[in-house]
Amino acid sequence: MSSISNGDVSSNISSSGVATISFYHPAQNSLPSALLDELTTKVESAGSDPKTRVILLKSEGERTFCAGASFDELLQIKDKESGAKFFSGFARVINACRKSPKIVIARVQGKSVGGGVGLAAGADYCLATEAASIKLSELAIGIGPFVISPAVTRKIGLPAFSQLTIRASDFQTAQWAKDKGLFNEVYADIASLDGAVNELAEKLSSYHPEALSGLKQILWEGTENWDELLTQRAAISGELVLSEFTQQALHGFLSGKR
Template identity: 80%
Template sequence: MPDNPNGNITLTISDTGVATISFYHPAQNSLPAALLDELTATINKAGADEKTRVIVLKSEGERTFCAGASFDELLQIKDKEAGTLFFSGFARVINACRKSPKIIIARVQGKAVGGGVGLAAAADYCLATEAASIKLSELAIGIGPFVISPAVMRKIGLPAFSQLTIRAIDFQTAHWAKEKGLYNEVYTNINDMDEALNTLSQKLASYHPEALTGLKQILWEGTESWDELLNERAAISGKLVLSEFTQQALQDFFKKNRT
């Protein structure tokens, strides 16, 4: 695993056309603004490369897939504009996945929280392990999963999204996530998942590129307004993060995790 306090994004493209995008951050693979921007650029780069046939999106380590937003940066937000800009980072990543001409497979090896659930939902197909429980905890700190909600609701529907949001402090199991449609396949361990992922990605890479692009367009029909919609949602979150309630909740979180 990379030893980088600021985290990093890597991209490799195999001879068979499987582009693997991997992200890492020492704070449970959370995503500060700089990494969100780099992730967006990397997804765009992989999608535009003629050698790419299919994209695999993964994180490093064996535990948390993605803990969502960087709480350190949330505490540093001092005005609505900065808040909107921060949450727009998640909007850009989701829209990059949506508009990529290549099928994206997410590899979820561990827990996904907040924006991490949004990343899984933004993929076209998702493989996970039994350790990949999910939680949308935003309501508990005074905001809501507004930016990622269109992507998550598209996959699991309104009733499941309501449960996931209202039960803000409760993790739902990987099998629950599969039953609701977020995950397509769930495996007992990482080795089994990676074996299935390799088989699937190689098979997809062998298919007709134009057929895959056409399928991608069909999968995302009806989402053409998301550039504007997700930016509007980012503005809502950007305002709420400044509230006294949210600032106190974030402070309490840091105190709890430092004791």
């Protein structure tokens, strides 16, 4: 386990080859750059480990899967370069999941906002609870979901992405997310979710590794340009976050005025 800015990311692998990667941050599992970097490293390491058969991505706690980016860190960005680097954090995690030769399952036990929705979309298969509502709030704080939009749109389509983005202040239900294709399965509570996640992970770990790797390639066909694309999108967000509008919006959000 690595401790990062009062948060942490941990990984372990079971005897059957299920590599569980878990992240935590006390601010509703929001993700500062250092934690995003560590998460990327863990996904890449698990993917290259011959003992790994399947990767399980999860967060700690019960109420929130991931609240997106660290607002405190956003407010500290002073130039385009550091802004692009910060927003590239989510890009790197999504690309690590995309390029991993192992199937990635996401366990979404609670709400997801912004980049958290992107993490769910970056998985190959996603199981959630009925409490796992989702929101893309970026427009409300003066930026946009540019980095995660390819991953989210790939799962739910452009019309649903437009609704999720334009209704920036509204949560959509877990059932909505399932109907649109972000979630594959939705369960009544965390206990039921964990039972289903463990059963699926163990079943997948028993399948032919080369068959799973071949399936992974098929699932992500047409995304070969994402290393460059998501980096370009991060630069857009990195520039917008420097604007007076966005800085005021972020301060207003943090002070509870929005």
